[in-house]
Amino acid sequence: MTDPTIGSLRVDGATLHYQVRGHGPLLLLIPGGAGGAAAFDGIVDDLAAEYTVASYDPRGISRSTLDDPDAEQRVAEHADDALRMVELLSPSEPARVFGASSGAIAAIHLLTTQSERIERLVAHEPPVVEALPDAAEHRAYLARVQETFRTQGLMPAMAVFAAGLKKGGDITEPEPELKLPPQAAARAEQTMANLPYFLGRIVPSFMSYTPDIHRLETLSNRLVLACGQDSHGELPNRTATSLAQRLGTELQHFPGGHTGTTTHPAEFAEHLRKALSS
Template sequence: MSILEVPGARLHYATHGTGPLLLLIPGAGGDRGVFTRIAEQLAPHYTVVTYDRRGFSRSGLVGPQDYDHRLQADADDARRLIEHLGDEPATVFGASSGGIVALELVTAHPTVVRTLVPYEPPAVRELPDGQEWVDFFHEVYDLYRTSGPEAAIKQFRARAFAESDRQTMAHVADAQASEYVRANARYWFEHELRQYPAHSLDLGTLAAHAGRIVPMAGRESRGRPCYEVSVELGRRLGRDVIEMPGGHVGFVAHPAEFAAELVHALASNRRAPGTGGFTS
């Protein structure tokens, strides 16, 4: 475990394997542990970097925070990690709200990104019924305030995710019960649940980098909002969505299969014409 000092936080990160840099950005809960098993599978192909996002688990905050620009700070943290660990653009995989961070990263700092994989980002503003989903996330937050995190998380998962994902999420929560879990949940409820899904993507800027963006979604997530966001993002950017094993947390439930298909998809994108001019 290593530490990178950044403005307003101390990022705890770890590296695995050798090869081109691959940064994995976690979603809700912000803990790098969600990538433990897939990082092992990817390590023969990449130098895999996992980290706790600022405010979660070991990545403590330092001083006052600008919560009106927290997403931009998250993206800047990713940029600083990439620049700290190498002098070449990195491949970036962002899961769930980590996918929104990844999209903000390529929007604001495109020179540090070789290939970007937004995996089921919950940017529901891009959906025709997006406001209904934004309203739902506010309802979940209100339930958290009145009835506590367990009731709110149950409602959140029941509507937003497939049954297979709900089972995996519950198993991960039980297995990773630690001093960080409750604090991570509180931080996510207060600063991310409502804010990140309501963020409007800069589709004009993203279109300029479409060749290096590889939207992905889980096969078992079809019909769920995060899957539909990936489809809409692909449509807007003129990119096919690659379906992966499992659902929203398929990289947890099926790490070996997921890693194998991810490596193949990234290799195929590098070989494709018009993919941003980077090679690895």
């Protein structure tokens, strides 16, 4: 892996840590979950042959610090952070954007509010449960996650959360532990340190987000919705599928599951490159 150019960007209420590789038009990678920009380590070099690839830790994750650690997190604010990154690194041209999981939700909001700054967006498994016909059931599941977190602590709550993401949505008999992909082992300590913030601040805000379907319909030629080939039936796959159906767009299938950037990096990068240029 080539050494990136490292920078920090001051935004309202936070300082974002970012890294840039390559040359060409800007491709902004917005991570989701608790892993931060390191989740893209396996794909950035392949993409940097064609793009100026920028990735960053979302506010409150890893090296991107909050002024107020207890501040409520909002999708619109995270989308504005992405906008500030685009304005910094590509001030005169619209950017290509890839968002994964909760990062895809921030990217979708950015597209609906600042469409002139995005040439093309690939959104991989955004968990927009409000787009599902059984959204009320998932609201109850998310409330149970937060109640478990409050009364029993982090790992029992993560077990409930992980179980609810699985195929069939079995939230009555959760797995006793959360297993990270093997490729994430090197950054597991940082990921674990991010989990309380992710579960307590990001999950309730982002997974209650309602996308502007009518606005997205007018922008569907710039939006590619993607899911994992191996995650059929899991909650984030279902939300991507439902959103694509509501927008009348074709859903693209990327290698791996929800964490395909980590488990199948070379194949994932190739699919992403094609999706960005098609």
